[in-house]
Amino acid sequence: MKTVAKFEIGFEQYLDPEGKPTKKLPRTANKEELLKLYRLMTLVRIFDTKAIALQRTGKLGTYASSLGHEAAHAAIGVAMKEKDCLAPMYREYAAQIERGVKMSEILLYWGGDERGSNFSGPAHDFPWCVPIATQYLHAAGAAAAFKYRKEERVAVTVIGDGGTSEGDFYEAINAAGAWQLPFVGVVVNNKWAISVPLEKQTAAETLAQKGVAAGIECVQVDGNDIVAMREVMEKALAKARAGKGPTLIEALTYRLHDHTTADDASRYRSDEEVKAHESKEPLIRLRKYLMEQGWWTEEDEEKLIEECRAEVDEAVSEYQNIEPPGVEDMFDYHFEEITEPLAEQREVAIREARRNG
Amino acid sequence: MAKMTLIDAINMAMAHELENDDRVVVYGEDVGVNGGVFRATIGLQERFGEERVMDTPLAESMIAGMGVGMAAQGLRPVGEIQFSGFIYPGFDQIISHAARLRNRTRGRMTCPLVIRAPFGGGIHAPEHHSESTEALFAHIPGLRTVIPSSPQRAYGLLLAAIRCPDPVIFFEPNRLYRLTKQEVEDNGEALPLDVCFVLREGTDVTLISWAPAMNETLKAAAELEEEGISCEVIDVATIAPLDMETILDSVAKTGRAVIVHEAPRNVGVGAEIAANLAEHGIYDLRAPIQRVTGYDTVMPLAKMEKQYLPSTARIKDAARRTMED
Ligand SMILES: Cc1ncc(C[n+]2csc(CCOP(=O)(O)OP(=O)(O)O)c2C)c(N)n1
Ligand SMILES: [Mg+2]
Numbered sequence: 060m061k062t063v064a065k066f067e068i069g070f071e072q073y074l075d076p077e078g079k080p081t082k083k084l085p086r087t088a089n090k091e092e093l094l095k096l097y098r099l100m101t102l103v104r105i106f107d108t109k110a111i112a113l114q115r116t117g118k119l120g121t122y123a124s125s126l127g128h129e130a131a132h133a134a135i136g137v138a139m140k141e142k143d144c145l146a147p148m149y150r151e152y153a154a155q156i157e158r159g160v161k162m163s164e165i166l167l168y169w170g171g172d173e174r175g176s177n178f179s180g181p182a183h184d185f186p187w188c189v190p191i192a193t194q195y196l197h198a199a200g201a202a203a204a205f206k207y208r209k210e211e212r213v214a215v216t217v218i219g220d221g222g223t224s225e226g227d228f229y230e231a232i233n234a235a236g237a238w239q240l241p242f243v244g245v246v247v248n249n250k251w252a253i254s255v256p257l258e259k260q261t262a263a264e265t266l267a268q269k270g271v272a273a274g275i276e277c278v279q280v281d282g283n284d285i286v287a288m289r290e291v292m293e294k295a296l297a298k299a300r301a302g303k304g305p306t307l308i309e310a311l312t313y314r315l316h317d318h319t320t321a322d323d324a325s326r327y328r329s330d331e332e333v334k335a336h337e338s339k340e341p342l343i344r345l346r347k348y349l350m351e352q353g354w355w356t357e358e359d360e361e362k363l364i365e366e367c368r369a370e371v372d373e374a375v376s377e378y379q380n381i382e383p384p385g386v387e388d389m390f391d392y393h394f395e396e397i398t399e400p401l402a403e404q405r406e407v408a409i410r411e412a413r414r415n416g
Numbered sequence: 417m418a419k420m421t422l423i424d425a426i427n428m429a430m431a432h433e434l435e436n437d438d439r440v441v442v443y444g445e446d447v448g449v450n451g452g453v454f455r456a457t458i459g460l461q462e463r464f465g466e467e468r469v470m471d472t473p474l475a476e477s478m479i480a481g482m483g484v485g486m487a488a489q490g491l492r493p494v495g496e497i498q499f500s501g502f503i504y505p506g507f508d509q510i511i512s513h514a515a516r517l518r519n520r521t522r523g524r525m526t527c528p529l530v531i532r533a534p535f536g537g538g539i540h541a542p543e544h545h546s547e548s549t550e551a552l553f554a555h556i557p558g559l560r561t562v563i564p565s566s567p568q569r570a571y572g573l574l575l576a577a578i579r580c581p582d583p584v585i586f587f588e589p590n591r592l593y594r595l596t597k598q599e600v601e602d603n604g605e606a607l608p609l610d611v612c613f614v615l616r617e618g619t620d621v622t623l624i625s626w627a628p629a630m631n632e633t634l635k636a637a638a639e640l641e642e643e644g645i646s647c648e649v650i651d652v653a654t655i656a657p658l659d660m661e662t663i664l665d666s667v668a669k670t671g672r673a674v675i676v677h678e679a680p681r682n683v684g685v686g687a688e689i690a691a692n693l694a695e696h697g698i699y700d701l702r703a704p705i706q707r708v709t710g711y712d713t714v715m716p717l718a719k720m721e722k723q724y725l726p727s728t729a730r731i732k733d734a735a736r737r738t739m740e741d
Contacts, residue, residue, distance in 0.1 A: 120540055171721070189544045221474035222474060224474045274570075
């Protein structure tokens with residue numbers, strides 16, 4: 060039999076888990092940019108810890124932690140331009156914060172208040188997306204709109220390893236390839252989809268290779284290496300912006316926390332496994348590199364943590380002090396103009412709310 | 417006899433069928449090692465093995481569609497959708513195939529598939545985890561839609577669903593999963609899939625409800641009793657096909673009907689019941705039929721959930737209105 064097609068999946072890495080360069084670092088890995096990224100990742104880590112504490116004390120609903128994913132998320136945020144469009148899943152806080160979403164808005168959403176999804180930052184960014192994989196098609200559609208209007212804009216979307224088993228994922232990357240859309244799909248492979256490990260999710264060796272079937276460029280990257288993650292994102296965005304087609308990026312990372320605060324991961328994975336991944340998480344590696352370069356000291360670290368804590372505390376108090384919505388909030392955003400039957404029900408609900416104090 | 421919660425009863429029914437019928441397989445996202453996100457399938461994989469209690473990849477179209485395939489080829493698949501709000505990728509398979517296979521093949525092929533899913537609001541869950549969408553399924557010819565609201569009914573109805581030769585959508589009110597305990601005997605006795613349950617007898621007004629709203633409805637009935645209003649309470653439970661006979665008999669006695677459901681009012685199952693009451697029981701009615709339902713809004717997130725769900729107070733008001741004749 061003769062070979063009619065051949066494929067290879069590349070793996071990108073610049074910093075190993077010890078923070079040692081594995082090759083010459085790219086232009087974006089300069090002091091200023093790396094410090095900015097380190098600051099963002101630290102802020103999100105502290106935000107995350109706080110959000111979990113709020114949930115545990117009944118002040119927040121179920122919350123999906125981003126612990127361990129910070130580099131993948133931060134790189135997405137930093138590489139994108141404001142005019143690009145993000146269609147996130149539900150835990151990419153670093154990307155969103157970088158794009159101007161406020162931490163208090165993230166808390167509002169997970170606190171069970173719809174107003175959180177009317178967030179700051181680019182008004183064209185999609186809200187959090189809980190129905191797995193559906194966001195991939197929104198991004199493909201957004202990319203189609205940009206292409207139609209000949210705008211130099213890119214739609215970026217994010218999915219988990221589990222999400223790549225859904226039909227919507229395949230449909231989106233296939234359409235992106237068929238139409239050569241300005242689309243960048245990131246697969247944040249954190250090895251687990253709640254309790255289902257990657258080996259049970261798919262027989263594929265990599266998730267990046269799913270892009271092969273869609274005929275699009277695909278690459279695997281060390282998602283805990285912020286330098287590699289940023290570089291791969293920048294390249295994919297530039298390619299898409301130049302009208303040269305979509306890219307699928309598989310970012311290898313690990314979910315260090317429970318799936319959400321409603322989950323208990325000790326039921327299905329061992330402490331040893333988690334421990335083995337703790338040393339590979341993205342902040343340690345970047346800090347080591349920064350210190351090695353003489354760009355960062357223990358004092359800088361302490362100061363940064365203090366600053367981030369203060370910023371997070373402020374966000375928490377903003378969240379906790381916001382006036383609760385009136386019951387009208389439930390009715391007023393279904394249509395541009397409220398329909399008559401709905402307006403009648405709105406009156407009933409207001410009366411009920413008054414009665415119940 | 418053991419006292420158990422509704423979720424324990426569901427687990428017990430699946431275990432009973434796994435034990436007694438080797439055609440039965442249980443499958444879905446996180447149902448194996450983790451025992452389901454609510455633990456409905458806890459212990460089943462340990463007991464019956466990975467070949468019969470299977471963790472699936474994350475794909476609902478796959479769960480529903482492979483269910484059709486397995487059922488058509490002689491298995492008795494019991495698939496779990498993690499929350500009813502995530503059933504939509506599987507909608508095509510359920511509606512275009514599960515519900516129609518028998519009819520399309522003039523009975524040559526059948527689809528004895530059960531799709532279970534946690535259902536309804538009131539547990540402060542995130543977005544898309546709290547909707548009540550029974551009407552979407554009740555509307556589909558060829559499907560049965562069942563929602564138990566007590567441990568005993570959960571056990572008996574799930575046994576019946578698994579044994580049913582046709583597809584059944586089995587919604588489990590997650591708010592009731594652990595709310596109360598009841599004695600349930602693991603006797604393998606199924607309940608009929610087309611008969612409503614009269615939970616309380618009364619003479620003045622019939623309260624008709626199902627799913628988690630059953631809880632508030634029963635409370636309202638107890639409180640109304642103290643006011644001197646005697647309520648008959650019906651748990652519809654088998655939403656489709658609908659047992660109108662039991663409902664009509666009750667309304668013939670009381671002359672008044674209040675229908676309570678969490679789902680939006682517009683084209684809800686309550687409308688079907690009201691239409692049937694109008695068609696077949698209008699001369700028994702002594703007051704206009706009342707509906708106490710969710711609003712015609714998107715199910716709100718946790719902060720506003722309480723304002724959306726039919727409250728005991730709203731149910732009592734509606735019952736009192738029927739008494740103002
Ligand atoms: C369509 C759909 N099915 C099921 C769920 C329930 N659910 C929420 S998160 C999740 C696992 C997601 O895993 P993965 O895609 O790997 O993303 P991760 O959470 O690990 O980042 C599941 C099954 C859902 N939200 N949407
Ligand atoms: Mg995952």
